[in-house]
Amino acid sequence: MKKFVTLFLALLTVAAMVLSLAACDKNDGVVPGDYDDVELDTPEQQEELADTLAAKIVANVPDDVDDEQALSQWLTTLGLKISSSLDFNADLDVDYEDAKMEFDGNLTMEQGSLINFAYSEKNGISLTGSASAEVKGGFTIPGVLFESMGLPSDATAKLQESLKNFNYGAKAYIDGDEAYLDLNEGFVNLFESLGIELSSGKIKMSLSDIGNFYPSVGFVGDVEEPVVDRVEMQAELSASIAELLNILKQYKVGVEVSKTKGYTLRLTVSEQTIDAILADRDVVPEEVAELINKSVAFKACLFELYISFGKDDKLAEISCRADFDASINIEKSQQIPVSVSGSIGMKMTENVVITADKVVLPADLGTYSELGLFQSPEYPWY
Secondary structure, eight states, X not given: OHHHXXXXXXXXXXXXXXXXXXXXXXXXXXXXXXXXXXXXXSHHHHHHHHHHHHHHHHTTSOSOOSSHHHHHHXXXXXXXXXXXXXXXXXXXXXXXXXXXXXXXXXXXXXXXXEEEEEEETTTEEEEEEEEEEEEEEEEXXXXXXXXXXXXXXXXXXXXXXXXXXXXXXXXXXXXXXXEEEEEOHHHHHHHHHTTOOOXXXXXXXXXXXXXXXOTTTTTSOSOOOOOOOHHHHHHHHHHHHHHHHHXXXXXXXXXXXXXXXXXXXXXXXXXXXXXXXXXXXXXXXXHHHHHHHHHEEEEEEEEEEEEEEOTTOOEEEEXXXXXXXXXXXXXXXXXXXXXEEEEEEEEEEEEEEEEOOOOOOOTTGGGOEEOOTTXXXXXXXX
């Protein structure tokens, strides 16, 4: 059973990490509902919410967890439908060692994807996926930043030019250990500016080229683990959640619950949370806190994360969105060799929904051309 719990929580964590930048409008939220504050002033109140959440999480673990067939069947029903949007802008002036640099730009992105899981005792977890994305915008980025990464001057110039005004679009597919990309003209031109010539926008590559991809490492293996009953599992999980809730209270993270449709937990990080963290000397040294308080002024600072369960306690959705807008003014000093002034803003939404939908791969995957991203003849540093 512990294998199953570890796997489930790991997948939940992966989904939450996908949503690491996000938040919302306080009135309605990404998951609509009537939200009420949860009082967490006492250990008893924290334990009550922790017990509720632990029970709902454990309810998503199948009863039969002691054989590989059960694991395979469970993963087959676990599909993730992900959608996201991003709006980012920056306008910064940087002065470092008498070198004045300007960084400015904007970016908008829309993305959607679907992921299906499978499992075998021999290969662990594998997945099939499809995704599409469109990214538009333009950036002015100092060439010294690219050169510091080891890019030759000619590649730097081409890359700078391609980023001034771009429209990148792509469709991607994963089938076993192969990835397939269908790139639009903007992406093809970008690759060519980096010395990677493409015969067409349809390419494929082995996932082994970009590292160990599968999330099965550390989650599923041949190590025998003792079976843990559901009561013990829930008690351990509840204790961990209670500790987390105490930390959230300490740093003034809002905790709310809606029972409009099933059960939705909403966690809210605001400027009050930032202030509480900066005031904690065990976390942030005084000189760092003073620098941030002096140099950063928030026009908007809000992060919210939603974890939603259906009326049957099945995990239904993890969602979040963010609204961040700040002006920055860091002056040079004996301790700080750089000055930075300007502003950064970002709005982002993302939803991960549990779904039974299945990925449909294109019928022409056999026409995609091989690409070795790290074997460019012109630029061997790839």
